[in-house]
Amino acid sequence: MTRFPRPLAVLLVAAGVGLGTAWVREARRDDATGRGPDRAGGRTERCLTCHDRPDESPGGAHAAEAIGCEPCHLGNPWAFDKERAHAGLEREPGVLDTVGRTCGREGCHAREAGRVATSLMATGRGLIAVDRWVLGETPGPDGTEDFAALLATPRPTPAQDHLRRLCAGCHLQTRGDNRDDAVRGIGSGCGSCHATRKASLTIRAHVPVDAKVPDDRCLGCHSRSGRISLSYAGLAELKAGQDAPGGAVRLFDGRPAARAPADVHHERGVGCTDCHLHTDVMGDGIAHAHQEQQVAITCEACHGPVQEQDERPWATVDDPITRDLLRMRATVRTPLEPARLGSRGVPVWNARPTVDLPIEARPAAGADGRTAPWAIQGETDGREHPVRQTPADPDHRLAGHRRLSCSSCHSAWAPTCTSCHTRFAPEGRQWDFGLGAVADGEWVEESERFGWGPPTLAVQGDRIVPAIPGMVLTADLGPPNHAPVSRRLYAAIDPHTTRKESRSCASCHASSTALGLGTGTLDLGDDGPRFTPAEPRSDPPADARDGWVSLVPEAPAPGTRTDVRSLDAPEQRRTLRVAPCLPCHTKSADAIYRDFDRSVRALLDGGSRCTFEAPRWIGAR
Amino acid sequence: MGERPADGHRYGALSLGFLAVTVLSGVALVPLYRPEEAHAAVEAIQGGIPGAWLVRAVHAFGALGFLLSTVIHLAQVVVRGDVARVPVGVWWRSTLLLPIAYAGMLTGFLLRGDAEALAAMAVGRGVLGSVPWIGEGLATLLLGPQGAGLGPVALHHAGTLTVLPWLLSIEHGRRAWPDLRSWVTALLASIAIGGIVPVTPGPADGAAARLLGPWYLLGLQGMLLDLPVATGWIVPAAAVLGVGMLAHARGRARTAVMTVLAGVVAAWVGWTVRLLVAGAG
Numbered sequence: 001m002t003r004f005p006r007p008l009a010v011l012l013v014a015a016g017v018g019l020g021t022a023w024v025r026e027a028r029r030d031d032a033t034g035r036g037p038d039r040a041g042g043r044t045e046r047c048l049t050c051h052d053r054p055d056e057s058p059g060g061a062h063a064a065e066a067i068g069c070e071p072c073h074l075g076n077p078w079a080f081d082k083e084r085a086h087a088g089l090e091r092e093p094g095v096l097d098t099v100g101r102t103c104g105r106e107g108c109h110a111r112e113a114g115r116v117a118t119s120l121m122a123t124g125r126g127l128i129a130v131d132r133w134v135l136g137e138t139p140g141p142d143g144t145e146d147f148a149a150l151l152a153t154p155r156p157t158p159a160q161d162h163l164r165r166l167c168a169g170c171h172l173q174t175r176g177d178n179r180d181d182a183v184r185g186i187g188s189g190c191g192s193c194h195a196t197r198k199a200s201l202t203i204r205a206h207v208p209v210d211a212k213v214p215d216d217r218c219l220g221c222h223s224r225s226g227r228i229s230l231s232y233a234g235l236a237e238l239k240a241g242q243d244a245p246g247g248a249v250r251l252f253d254g255r256p257a258a259r260a261p262a263d264v265h266h267e268r269g270v271g272c273t274d275c276h277l278h279t280d281v282m283g284d285g286i287a288h289a290h291q292e293q294q295v296a297i298t299c300e301a302c303h304g305p306v307q308e309q310d311e312r313p314w315a316t317v318d319d320p321i322t323r324d325l326l327r328m329r330a331t332v333r334t335p336l337e338p339a340r341l342g343s344r345g346v347p348v349w350n351a352r353p354t355v356d357l358p359i360e361a362r363p364a365a366g367a368d369g370r371t372a373p374w375a376i377q378g379e380t381d382g383r384e385h386p387v388r389q390t391p392a393d394p395d396h397r398l399a400g401h402r403r404l405s406c407s408s409c410h411s412a413w414a415p416t417c418t419s420c421h422t423r424f425a426p427e428g429r430q431w432d433f434g435l436g437a438v439a440d441g442e443w444v445e446e447s448e449r450f451g452w453g454p455p456t457l458a459v460q461g462d463r464i465v466p467a468i469p470g471m472v473l474t475a476d477l478g479p480p481n482h483a484p485v486s487r488r489l490y491a492a493i494d495p496h497t498t499r500k501e502s503r504s505c506a507s508c509h510a511s512s513t514a515l516g517l518g519t520g521t522l523d524l525g526d527d528g529p530r531f532t533p534a535e536p537r538s539d540p541p542a543d544a545r546d547g548w549v550s551l552v553p554e555a556p557a558p559g560t561r562t563d564v565r566s567l568d569a570p571e572q573r574r575t576l577r578v579a580p581c582l583p584c585h586t587k588s589a590d591a592i593y594r595d596f597d598r599s600v601r602a603l604l605d606g607g608s609r610c611t612f613e614a615p616r617w618i619g620a621r
Numbered sequence: 622m623g624e625r626p627a628d629g630h631r632y633g634a635l636s637l638g639f640l641a642v643t644v645l646s647g648v649a650l651v652p653l654y655r656p657e658e659a660h661a662a663v664e665a666i667q668g669g670i671p672g673a674w675l676v677r678a679v680h681a682f683g684a685l686g687f688l689l690s691t692v693i694h695l696a697q698v699v700v701r702g703d704v705a706r707v708p709v710g711v712w713w714r715s716t717l718l719l720p721i722a723y724a725g726m727l728t729g730f731l732l733r734g735d736a737e738a739l740a741a742m743a744v745g746r747g748v749l750g751s752v753p754w755i756g757e758g759l760a761t762l763l764l765g766p767q768g769a770g771l772g773p774v775a776l777h778h779a780g781t782l783t784v785l786p787w788l789l790s791i792e793h794g795r796r797a798w799p800d801l802r803s804w805v806t807a808l809l810a811s812i813a814i815g816g817i818v819p820v821t822p823g824p825a826d827g828a829a830a831r832l833l834g835p836w837y838l839l840g841l842q843g844m845l846l847d848l849p850v851a852t853g854w855i856v857p858a859a860a861v862l863g864v865g866m867l868a869h870a871r872g873r874a875r876t877a878v879m880t881v882l883a884g885v886v887a888a889w890v891g892w893t894v895r896l897l898v899a900g901a902g
Contacts, residue, residue, distance in 0.1 A: 007806075012809060014810070015809040017816070018813035018814065019816050022815075025816075026672060029674070046664070070825075074826050077661075078660050078665070078825065079822075080665070084821065087825070087826075088824060
C-alpha cells in the first residue's frame with residue numbers, strides 16, 4: 001500500500017482551513033453588502049447600496065442620486081464593505097482642512113473655497129490683532145496672524161490663550177467636536193453657512209445643503225460681541241437676572257434678551273445675504289485685516305445718492321461670480337441695464353431698477369402712491385423688495401452733516417457693555433480650542449449689566465460713524481509676571497438697527513453719550529458746556545465710567561482701529577453749539593441751518609431777529 | 622504532465638506550477654475587470670461578486686509564489702554552481718524571468734487602480750522616462766501614452782507578461798506544463814493562504830493615507846526617496862546584468878559579481894526597513 005505523502009497531507013489540511021475561512025468570510029461579505037443602487041451621477045458609487053433612504057440625501061443640487069456621496073464625503077465610493085468604504089471619510093464636508101478635496105474640488109466650487117480660506121471668517125485676522133494689541137502684546141491693531149497659526153502655537157501668550165479659549169471656537173476652521181456651542185451641530189467650513197439645520201431628528205437624516213443662507217446661519221456667530229444678528233432682529237442681550245422692559249425672551253442658546261426696535265430691513269423681510277454680497281461673507285481672495293475692508297456693501301449702493309462711478313451698465317461689469325449667481329437664480333441682465341456697485345466695484349447682483357422687472361414682480365407702490373425706482377430680490381424669499389432712494393432734502397443735504405454716514409443717524413440703538421472685567425483664573429479649567437481639550441486655567445469674563453441705546457459718534461477716516469464700547473475693560477492676565485491691563489476703546493460699528501426715521505437732533509447735539517462722554521448730565525449754560533457723569537471714574541473723576549473721552553479733550557480717544565477715534569474738541573464744540581437752538585429750530589429745513597456759522601454770528605452780533613439770549617460759547621468753533 | 626523534475630530543481634518546477642495557477646486564476650478574473658473603472662472593478666471583485674475575492678487572492682499569492690520560487694531556484698542554482706550546466710543563451714534568457722516576474726507583479730499592483738497604484742504608475746513612468754534617449758518611448762510602450770488609463774497596462778499584464786514567462790519557462794525547463802506534484806502544491810498553497818489572508822485593495826484617496834508600493838519594491842521606493850530617479854532602472858538593470866554575468870564570470874570575477882549582487886540585495890533590504898521604520902515613526 002502506497003503511503004500518503006505527509007507534505008501533501010499538510011497542504012490539504014492547510015487548503016481546507018483556507019477554504020473554511022473563505023466560506024465564513026464569504027457569508028459575512030454577503031450579509032454586509034447593501035442592496036441599494038450602485039451608481040449615481042453616471043458613475044459607480046456604492047455608498048448608495050447601504051445609504052439608500054431618501055432622507056439620507058441632502059436633496060437639491062447635491063442630491064445623492066445626482067452626484068453620489070464621495071464628492072463631498074470622500075471615503076471609498078467603490079468599496080462594498082463598511083470599513084473600506086469609510087476609510088478616509090470626511091464627516092464634515094466643507095471643513096477647511098479638506099475643502100480642496102470636497103466642496104472646493106475642481107469642477108465644483110474651487111474658486112469659492114480659495115476665497116473663503118482667505119476670508120475673515122476663516123482667518124480672524126482682525127479679531128486676533130485687536131485682542132493682542134488691547135492686551136498689550138503688539139504695538140498696533142493690525143496683524144497677519146490667523147486662526148490656523150494661533151491654534152497651532154505650542155506656547156500661547158496670554159492674549160493668544162485668551163483667544164484660543166474664548167474666541168477660536170467660532171470661525172470656519174473648526175470641526176464639530178472642537179467648536180463653540182453657537183455653531184455646534186450645523187456644519188463646518190462651507191457647511192457652517194450652507195448646511196441648514198436639520199429639520200428632522202432622524203438619526204441618519206442628511207442636513208439640507210443650499211446656496212441660499214437663511215439668517216439663522218449667521219445668528220450663531222454674529223449674536224456675540226457686536227451682536228449685529230440680534231440687534232437686526234430687535235433683540236438686546238441681557239445679563240442673567242437683568243430686568244427688561246416688557247420682560248425678557250430666551251435666545252436660541254438660552255441667553256436672556258430684551259425686545260428692542262428691529263432693523264427696518266428685517267421688518268420688511270430682507271435677510272442678511274440680501275444685502276451682504278458674496279465678497280462680504282466669502283471674501284474676495286484677499287486676506288483683509290479687518291471686517292470693514294472685506295465688506296463691500298454700502299447703504300448708498302442701494303439707497304443712493306449714487307456717485308457716477310457707482311452705477312454702470314451691466315455690459316461693463318466684470319465679475320464672473322456675480323454672473324454665476326445670476327445664472328443660478330435664472331435671472332438675466334440686459335447689457336444696458338444699470339448695475340449698482342458696492343465698494344471696490346462689487347456689483348449688487350440682486351438690485352435692479354423696477355422698470356426692468358417683469359410687471360408681475362414689481363413691488364407695490366408705497367403710501368405716497370409711487371413705486372420705488374429700485375428693488376432688490378430677496379435671496380431666501382425670492383420677493384422683490386422696494387428700495388427707496390435717499391431724497392435730496394435738507395435732512396440729507398445739510399452742510400454740517402456732510403461727513404455723516406447713513407448709520408450715524410439711522411441707527412436706532414446699539415448694544416453697550418462698559419463694565420467688562422476679564423481675568424485669568426489659574427485654578428480653573430476650560431476648553432482650549434487649540435488643544436481640542438480641556439486645559440488648566442480659565443478666562444472669566446464678568447460684567448455688571450448689558451445695555452443698549454443710541455450709539456456714540458466716532459470718526460473713522462473722514463466719516464462720522466456709530467461706535468460702541470468695544471474694549472472698555474480691565475484684564476487681569478494672571479501669573480506669571482503679567483501686569484493688569486486697563487483699556488478704554490470704542491469700536492466703530494454698523495449696529496444693524498436701521499430705522500427709516502433718524503435719531504433726533506438732540507440725541508446727537510445734546511447727548512453726552514453721542515459725544516463719547518458716557519452717561520451723565522450735560523449742562524449747556526452760559527459758562528460753557530459742563531458734564532457731570534452719572535457714575536464718575538476714579539481717575540479722572542470728571543469722566544464717566546462708561547465714557548470714552550473727556551469733554552473738550554486735549555486729544556481724541558483712540559478706537560479699536562488706527563483710523564478710528566472719538567470726536568476731538570473742535571468736533572465736540574461744533575456739535576454742541578447747535579444744542580441751544582434745537583428747542584425752537586427743530587427741523588433741518590430751518591433757515592438757520594443753511595449757514596449755521598453765519599446764523600450764530602448774526603445772533604451774537606445782534607443782527608438776528610431771534611430773541612434768544614444765546615451763551616457766548618456757541619460762537620467758538 | 623511530463624517526467625518528475627530532479628530534486629535539485631524542485632523550486633524551478635514549483636515556479637511553473639505557480640505560474641499555471643496564476644495564469645488560470647487570472648483568466649477567471651479577466652471578465653470581471655474593467656481598466657476604465659479599475660478601482661471600482663477591483664472593489665467589485667473584492668466585495669460584490671460571490672467568491673471572486675478568493676480567486677483574486679489565489680491569483681495574487683500564486684504570483685507571489687512564482688516570484689519566490691523563481692528567486693529561490695536561482696539562488697540554489699548559483700549556490701550549487703549549476704550555472705555552467707545551463708547553455709549561455711538559455712541562462713541569459715532565463716535571467717529575464719526575474720524582471721518579468723517583477724513586472725508581472727508590478728503591473729498587477731497597478732491594475733488595482735487605487736491611490737497607491739496610481740502613485741506607483743506615476744513613479745514608474747518617471748523611472749522609465751529617465752532612461753536616456755529611449756525613456757519616453759519605453760514608458761509609452763510599457764505603460765501607454767500619458768492619460769491613457771490602465772488599458773495598456775492590462776493588456777501587457779494579461780498578454781505580454783503571461784506569454785513571455787511561459788515561453789521562457791518552457792525553454793528553461795523543457796516542459797510546457799508543470800508536473801502534477803508542483804501543480805497541486807502550488808494550487809493548494811495558494812488556496813490555503815488566499816483563503817486565510819485577504820488581499821485588500823489600497824486606499825481610494827491618496828491624500829488621506831501614506832502611499833506605499835508593493836512590498837517587494839519597497840527597497841526601490843526607499844531608494845527613490847533619497848537617490849536620483851534613474852536609480853529606479855539602474856539598480857534593477859545592474860542586478861539583472863549581474864545575474865546574467867554569472868554565466869561568464871569565473872574565480873575573482875564571479876566573486877566580484879556576487880558581491881555586487883549581495884550589495885544590491887542588502888541595499889534593497891536596508892531601504893525597505895528604512896522606509897517602513899520612517900513610516901512607523
